[in-house]
Amino acid sequence: AQSVTQPDIHITVSEGASLELRCNYSYGATPYLFWYVQSPGQGLQLLLKYFSGDTLVQGIKGFEAEFKRSQSSFNLRKPSVHWSDAAEYFCARPIYNNNDMRFGAGTRLTVKP
Amino acid sequence: ETGVTQSPTHLIKTRGQQVTLRCSSQSGHNTVSWYQQALGQGPQFIFQYYREEENGRGNFPPRFSGLQFPNYSSELNVNALELDDSALYLCASSSQKGADSPLHFGNGTRLTVT
Numbered sequence: 001a002q003s004v005t006q007p008d009i010h011i012t013v014s015e016g017a018s019l020e021l022r023c024n025y026s027y028g029a030t031p032y033l034f035w036y037v038q039s040p041g042q043g044l045q046l047l048l049k050y051f052s053g054d055t056l057v058q059g060i061k062g063f064e065a066e067f068k069r070s071q072s073s074f075n076l077r078k079p080s081v082h083w084s085d086a087a088e089y090f091c092a093r094p095i096y097n098n099n100d101m102r103f104g105a106g107t108r109l110t111v112k113p
Numbered sequence: 114e115t116g117v118t119q120s121p122t123h124l125i126k127t128r129g130q131q132v133t134l135r136c137s138s139q140s141g142h143n144t145v146s147w148y149q150q151a152l153g154q155g156p157q158f159i160f161q162y163y164r165e166e167e168n169g170r171g172n173f174p175p176r177f178s179g180l181q182f183p184n185y186s187s188e189l190n191v192n193a194l195e196l197d198d199s200a201l202y203l204c205a206s207s208s209q210k211g212a213d214s215p216l217h218f219g220n221g222t223r224l225t226v227t
Binding site: 021026032034036041042043044046047049051067072090094095098099101104105106 | 117125133146150154155156157161168169170171203205210212213215216217218219220221
């Protein structure tokens with residue numbers, strides 16, 4: 001079935017360090033892919049989306065993601081993490097047969113001072 | 114620009130009761146989707162409404178039902194509540210129907226079923 005997988009449940013990085021959150025997708029030649037962020041007690045906010053074209057996508061808050069067809073991946077990166085980046089991050093892809101935006105299980109990011 | 118608002122923010126119900134959750138979509142958005150997010154999990158798609166009609170549904174039983182009004186606001190109704198219905202319910206609006214339009218989420222309604 002078409003889905004996204006986030007292999008890391010929880011990641012801890014030091015403030016100022018670089019970050020990479022993994023997302024793998026299954027099925028679909030060139031799927032549309034999204035990254036959302038959820039701060040505690042909040043709804044989800046769109047960070048960036050990939051539809052086609054340039055495989056390196058820039059988003060809000062200094063995040064970027066790279067689509068790699070050969071690895072079926074769409075990993076999220078940030079060169080220098082800030083304490084305010086501590087949140088839950090979700091990768092997602094559309095499922096067209098029922099208009100579902102299918103979310104991964106999420107990766108919780110903790111930022112150490 | 115007014116964002117997505119949901120009410121109430123928290124709700125406690127007893128098993129077997131019925132509940133109605135409300136959502137006002139972002140201005141200019143005609144599509145509303147509802148998601149259930151259990152603790153520690155990603156959001157699960159319940160259904161989508163476009164112009165007052167259901168436009169896609171996830172793997173939820175019929176006791177989960179919805180409405181969309183002419184002003185594009187929406188309600189989620191859950192009958193015969195079960196303990197497993199305890200979750201954060203998220204409403205999201207989008208400017209187009211379908212699966213790939215970016216979603217704008219409200220802060221959710223936390224439902225506790227005892």
